[in-house]
Amino acid sequence: MHRPGGARAGAARRVLDLLRAEGVISRVELAERTGLTAATITNTVRPLVADGLVGEVGRDPQPGRGQPRRLLRLVAGAWHAVGIQVDRTSATIVVLDFAGARVATANLPGTGGRGPDATVAALADHVDSLLDRAGVARSRVLGVGLVTHGPQDLERGVLLTAQPGPEWLEYPLTGTLAERLGLPVLLENDANAAALGEMWAGAPRTDTFGLIYMASGIGGGVIVDGEVYRGRASNAVEIGHVALAGGSRPCVCGGAGCAQAEAAPHTVVARALGDRVLAERFAVTGARDGTLADFDRIARAWRAGDADAAAMLERSAHWIGQAAVTLVNLFDLDTVVLAGPAFAVAGTLYRDHVAAALERRALGRALSGPRVHVSSNAGSAAAHGGALHVLRTMPVGAPPRLPAAEPARGGAP
Amino acid sequence: MHRPGGARAGAARRVLDLLRAEGVISRVELAERTGLTAATITNTVRPLVADGLVGEVGRDPQPGRGQPRRLLRLVAGAWHAVGIQVDRTSATIVVLDFAGARVATANLPGTGGRGPDATVAALADHVDSLLDRAGVARSRVLGVGLVTHGPQDLERGVLLTAQPGPEWLEYPLTGTLAERLGLPVLLENDANAAALGEMWAGAPRTDTFGLIYMASGIGGGVIVDGEVYRGRASNAVEIGHVALAGGSRPCVCGGAGCAQAEAAPHTVVARALGDRVLAERFAVTGARDGTLADFDRIARAWRAGDADAAAMLERSAHWIGQAAVTLVNLFDLDTVVLAGPAFAVAGTLYRDHVAAALERRALGRALSGPRVHVSSNAGSAAAHGGALHVLRTMPVGAPPRLPAAEPARGGAP
Numbered sequence: 001m002h003r004p005g006g007a008r009a010g011a012a013r014r015v016l017d018l019l020r021a022e023g024v025i026s027r028v029e030l031a032e033r034t035g036l037t038a039a040t041i042t043n044t045v046r047p048l049v050a051d052g053l054v055g056e057v058g059r060d061p062q063p064g065r066g067q068p069r070r071l072l073r074l075v076a077g078a079w080h081a082v083g084i085q086v087d088r089t090s091a092t093i094v095v096l097d098f099a100g101a102r103v104a105t106a107n108l109p110g111t112g113g114r115g116p117d118a119t120v121a122a123l124a125d126h127v128d129s130l131l132d133r134a135g136v137a138r139s140r141v142l143g144v145g146l147v148t149h150g151p152q153d154l155e156r157g158v159l160l161t162a163q164p165g166p167e168w169l170e171y172p173l174t175g176t177l178a179e180r181l182g183l184p185v186l187l188e189n190d191a192n193a194a195a196l197g198e199m200w201a202g203a204p205r206t207d208t209f210g211l212i213y214m215a216s217g218i219g220g221g222v223i224v225d226g227e228v229y230r231g232r233a234s235n236a237v238e239i240g241h242v243a244l245a246g247g248s249r250p251c252v253c254g255g256a257g258c259a260q261a262e263a264a265p266h267t268v269v270a271r272a273l274g275d276r277v278l279a280e281r282f283a284v285t286g287a288r289d290g291t292l293a294d295f296d297r298i299a300r301a302w303r304a305g306d307a308d309a310a311a312m313l314e315r316s317a318h319w320i321g322q323a324a325v326t327l328v329n330l331f332d333l334d335t336v337v338l339a340g341p342a343f344a345v346a347g348t349l350y351r352d353h354v355a356a357a358l359e360r361r362a363l364g365r366a367l368s369g370p371r372v373h374v375s376s377n378a379g380s381a382a383a384h385g386g387a388l389h390v391l392r393t394m395p396v397g398a399p400p401r402l403p404a405a406e407p408a409r410g411g412a413p
Numbered sequence: 414m415h416r417p418g419g420a421r422a423g424a425a426r427r428v429l430d431l432l433r434a435e436g437v438i439s440r441v442e443l444a445e446r447t448g449l450t451a452a453t454i455t456n457t458v459r460p461l462v463a464d465g466l467v468g469e470v471g472r473d474p475q476p477g478r479g480q481p482r483r484l485l486r487l488v489a490g491a492w493h494a495v496g497i498q499v500d501r502t503s504a505t506i507v508v509l510d511f512a513g514a515r516v517a518t519a520n521l522p523g524t525g526g527r528g529p530d531a532t533v534a535a536l537a538d539h540v541d542s543l544l545d546r547a548g549v550a551r552s553r554v555l556g557v558g559l560v561t562h563g564p565q566d567l568e569r570g571v572l573l574t575a576q577p578g579p580e581w582l583e584y585p586l587t588g589t590l591a592e593r594l595g596l597p598v599l600l601e602n603d604a605n606a607a608a609l610g611e612m613w614a615g616a617p618r619t620d621t622f623g624l625i626y627m628a629s630g631i632g633g634g635v636i637v638d639g640e641v642y643r644g645r646a647s648n649a650v651e652i653g654h655v656a657l658a659g660g661s662r663p664c665v666c667g668g669a670g671c672a673q674a675e676a677a678p679h680t681v682v683a684r685a686l687g688d689r690v691l692a693e694r695f696a697v698t699g700a701r702d703g704t705l706a707d708f709d710r711i712a713r714a715w716r717a718g719d720a721d722a723a724a725m726l727e728r729s730a731h732w733i734g735q736a737a738v739t740l741v742n743l744f745d746l747d748t749v750v751l752a753g754p755a756f757a758v759a760g761t762l763y764r765d766h767v768a769a770a771l772e773r774r775a776l777g778r779a780l781s782g783p784r785v786h787v788s789s790n791a792g793s794a795a796a797h798g799g800a801l802h803v804l805r806t807m808p809v810g811a812p813p814r815l816p817a818a819e820p821a822r823g824g825a826p
Contacts, residue, residue, distance in 0.1 A: 208645045220743075224644065231637065231745025232621045238742040243658035243735065245670045255774055257658045322656065329651040330633075330743055332644025361668055
């Protein structure tokens with residue numbers, strides 16, 4: 001088993017990470033990129049090949065440079081990982097192969113008014129059917145990354161908040177899901193997972209950046225030198241609950257004037273619902289679990305040129321810009337990524353407002369102006385990152401042989 | 414030379430750090446604490462002893478456990494480091510020996526209205542005379558840590574701000590001081606240096622904590638797992654320039670409602686000066702470079718039971734509390750340290766206000782209530798940390814032999 005921890009396991013982990021990031025790479029490049037010696041790379045790669053985790057894929061001809069290099073890549077079908085992002089109004093499940101490629105995705109309703117028992121049961125059913133449809137054998141699934149809003153206790157796998165309802169506080173989320181699926185489950189924060197997903201997609205073009213995640217609520221994540229900033233207990237970057245200058249609306253966190261209270265979709269939708277003409281024009285429903293759908297209707301109206309929709313979104317974007325300035329000044333970042341389903345339609349409007357706010361107020365701008373991107377994968381970056389978190393951190397040994405009856409699609413070499 | 418970087422140098426660095434933190438420690442404990450093998454420790458320690466950096470100091474008798482362990486400690490006089498903290502209204506210089514003990518301290522006026530040329534020349538003169546008085550040979554000084562407010566470009570050794578005046582922006586601070594002293598100079602942020610100083614003093618009793626630094630201005634530092642959080646370019650944790658809810662005063666950074674504008678000593682002093690009765694009672698002078706001295710007069714009046722002084726400081730402490738909540742919620746911290754000369758007299762008043770604000774508003778409090786300490790070394794923690802930064806990061810080889818004429822006090826073994 002190539003477990004995390006220990007010098008040898010650390011080398012295996014770095015080799016697997018680099019192969020996952022690069023796709024195909026030679027032993028020489030592995031040594032160059034990790035700083036490990038050629039001998040260490042040889043000794044690290046050998047058991048990975050023997051275990052069927054890494055395969056050799058032909059040779060890289062190097063004109064005039066002697067023997068061609070043998071190239072390595074991950075055996076995509078060796079293992080899989082599941083990522084589940086769940087929120088009040090939406091949920092996404094993705095299945096990744098061992099190389100980090102997406103082999104299946106499902107978009108589902110969120111928790112809605114349901115309690116954790118019903119939610120976990122429904123998510124487990126969906127995971128079952130998604131694995132079946134993708135032809136992924138259960139015995140080849142390394143684990144599940146469950147991605148929710150914070151604050152969380154990652155070790156115990158519970159939420160430390162009574163959101164979305166009091167029955168969620170301290171409910172044994174990962175324990176119940178693990179028992180139901182017969183698979184290990186890791187809990188992760190939605191914004192951290194989205195940041196991890198973004199980094200692996202290569203979009204931020206830097207290994208130090210911040211991310212603002214907006215779904216029903218607003219969270220934040222920071223990646224420093226390629227790793228998630230976790231602080232004391234992984235409940236960092238609560239950018240949705242910093243009281244902003246000029247803010248006043250009461251927030252579910254008990255404070256007032258937080259970005260989440262001022263800018264999140266429910267506030268924008270509530271404002272539209274307060275004006276009968278606009279509510280009708282945007283076709284917002286006010287349905288209890290339809291906040292993101294209603295928000296998308298307003299965003300589409302903006303896209304179609306509606307000035308009132310633009311004004312509503314700009315009011316929200318003003319607060320996101322202020323939150324981004326705080327994030328950049330406190331974490332010293334030159335890149336901010338906007339991710340999460342709420343940025344899927346009107347991401348460019350938010351991007352332009354955030355860029356303008358950073359231009360005005362970020363202290364570090366003397367070094368270089370902070371950049372702002374909208375995630376190319378705004379809706380499912382968090383679920384994707386949850387599955388990557390499993391691939392990157394769970395102990396991984398030789399995959400079990402598949403019995404004849406079990407499906408084995410998804411990429412034996 | 415035991416330079417940073419590379420596996421062998423990394424081991425030497427960790428051994429030196431542990432010896433500096435623990436004072437006296439055996440090879441067996443070094444192996445246990447670093448996770449390195451006994452053989453690596455033996456091979457790492459041997460050249461350090463040969464170079465005169467580490468010495469053996471008798472044996473640790475272990476009843477019934479065979480041969481007594483030989484204990485190791487740093488050779489205190491092998492090298493020294495200088496730390497200089499400078500600000501508009503005050504400056505502190507400290508000299509540490511190789512073991513991190515303070516061998517000399519000087520408190521001086523700050524930059525005042527002077528430009529960087531005059532300031533650097535004066536600081537260099539003071540360093541010269543302090544080294545002479547302490548009997549520290551120049552050839553045994555590893556380097557100087559120069560500690561200022563940010564934002565900075567650490568690599569080029571310049572400020573990226575026109576504070577305290579336009580001639581400071583991009584002035585070659587470390588280059589000029591290094592040339593004048595004939596010693597290498599590292600630039601460091603005041604709050605980061607104070608946090609490093611606090612950690613080495615052991616006061617926070619945790620290796621993940623935040624620090625709010627208040628002198629003329631307000632800065633912040635975060636230590637995570639024993640290392641300074643640096644972000645992209647070491648200009649992180651600008652907690653003095655986050656716009657706070659309810660804040661409105663214009664700030665030197667170009668924003669408004671920042672903690673520095675609302676809470677810093679000059680604002681408190683300006684308020685006292687605005688009321689002739691109070692100004693007279695507190696004996697505030699309004700002298701251009703006397704802000705911290707005036708602030709201390711108000712703090713001493715509070716200590717003597719003056720209710721008006723209490724009200725003024727509480728108004729400032731309210732904003733520091735709000736800044737601490739932001740710091741804790743974004744960096745996920747369970748400890749906040751208050752450091753810097755402005756907390757020297759009224760630190761406990763600020764501590765109580767910050768603790769109450771964190772109790773009300775910190776999201777992570779479900780895990781455990783954040784703690785607040787006032788630095789036991791509020792005035793000189795930053796200079797101390799600047800010198801430690803030199804000891805921890807600069808390449809260190811065998812100290813030169815001292816010629817007979819050069820003084821060699823300060824601890825040859």
